Amino acid sequence: IGRPAAMKVFEEEYDYDAPLKDTIRLGLKALHDATEGKFDVNTVEIGVIEAKRPGFRKMSKEEVTSFVEKFEK
Numbered sequence: 001i002g003r004p005a006a007m008k009v010f011e012e013e014y015d016y017d018a019p020l021k022d023t024i025r026l027g028l029k030a031l032h033d034a035t036e037g038k039f040d041v042n043t044v045e046i047g048v049i050e051a052k053r054p055g056f057r058k059m060s061k062e063e064v065t066s067f068v069e070k071f072e073k
Helices: 003-013 020-035 061-072
Strands: 047-050 053-058
Touching: 003 020, 020 047, 020 061
Parallel strands: none
Antiparallel strands: 047 053
């Protein structure tokens, strides 16, 4: 479990041209597999670097919540 499970998801499903929202969902899927589903909005942080907007940005708790809640459904 852990890193190997997460890497497997990325190796099999990562799409360089995917939109940011799809890439975030893929990251959550990898996290889900790595933790056997033991995560929630209080244990997840998401940081992004977008090509069109250089620089690191940490998502707000509200943004993270919207992704985690959609993933859990």
